[in-house]
Amino acid sequence: MATHPGRLTDRTAAVRVRGLHRSFSRAGGVLNGLDLDIAPGEFVALIGRSGSGKSTLLRALAGLDRDVAGHGAVDVPDKVSVVFQDSRLLPWKRVLDNVTFGLRDKDAAQRGQVALAEVGLEGREKAWPHELSGGEQQRAALARSLVRDPELLLADEPFGALDALTRIRMHVLLRKLCEAHQPAVLLVTHDVDEAIVLADRVIVLDDGVVARDLRVDLDRRSQADPEFAALRAQLLAELGVEDDSAPAPRHAHTRYDRKAAS
Numbered sequence: 001m002a003t004h005p006g007r008l009t010d011r012t013a014a015v016r017v018r019g020l021h022r023s024f025s026r027a028g029g030v031l032n033g034l035d036l037d038i039a040p041g042e043f044v045a046l047i048g049r050s051g052s053g054k055s056t057l058l059r060a061l062a063g064l065d066r067d068v069a070g071h072g073a074v075d076v077p078d079k080v081s082v083v084f085q086d087s088r089l090l091p092w093k094r095v096l097d098n099v100t101f102g103l104r105d106k107d108a109a110q111r112g113q114v115a116l117a118e119v120g121l122e123g124r125e126k127a128w129p130h131e132l133s134g135g136e137q138q139r140a141a142l143a144r145s146l147v148r149d150p151e152l153l154l155a156d157e158p159f160g161a162l163d164a165l166t167r168i169r170m171h172v173l174l175r176k177l178c179e180a181h182q183p184a185v186l187l188v189t190h191d192v193d194e195a196i197v198l199a200d201r202v203i204v205l206d207d208g209v210v211a212r213d214l215r216v217d218l219d220r221r222s223q224a225d226p227e228f229a230a231l232r233a234q235l236l237a238e239l240g241v242e243d244d245s246a247p248a249p250r251h252a253h254t255r256y257d258r259k260a261a262s
């Protein structure tokens, strides 16, 4: 695991961040004493204006930012997987070899096959990454994460480059995978609806701290549901955007339902 100075040792939390600071210039901090807890198995979506520090926080949790050392306490589990907007598959390795890359155990190939089947890529083990669609590549990236059985899954706009229909399919898949594997999840997204559809909690980042922390307590994850619309309006207001979508958006007939994912 990456260096995480001032580590806390509370195992009842999957993520525990205290007083995290990060700046890249003298002009001011990107993260300004941020505190955050994520419980084991909890799905948290992180939204915020462009440049508010979402990726900076995610990189700090992923251990990808070595210079964050000494700027607060960050405690994450040992097994952390990261998914980005692009799949980052190695183009010179077949899909299964990408999924199992770096795994040394004897049954890695078998576990990789199971993971690929779980994400709907059964039979594509021998394909090259360029032979997969964008959505399929993200499925393979998810399989690569899941095969490592992460306690924490960090996802930075993982569906940002996908078309609307593929996105919806990926939402259903991700919920299903999370219910089966129960990792804690931190999902960075620009899409308020995606946050409400997927998360147990939505966190709004502003001025380098958690400005809002809202539990998503909806029976139905349907965009047509008035409670969904009210939460969307509240979150958009937090982001400084007026929600004039009172008439339901065109894709409002799409029903996101946790049960549908299982």
Ligand SMILES: Nc1ncnc2c1ncn2[C@@H]1O[C@H](COP(=O)(O)OP(=O)(O)OP(=O)(O)O)[C@@H](O)[C@H]1O
Residues within 6 Å of the ligand: 024, 030, 048, 049, 050, 051, 052, 053, 054, 055, 056, 057
């Ligand atoms: N390595 C770096 N060097 C210098 N500045 C950086 C670096 N990484 C991030 N920043 C700056 O920190 C700020 C926050 O960036 P970050 O990528 O975390 O924002 P974000 O909320 O993820 O933005 P977006 O929604 O646009 O992806 C930005 O002003 C960015 O320019």
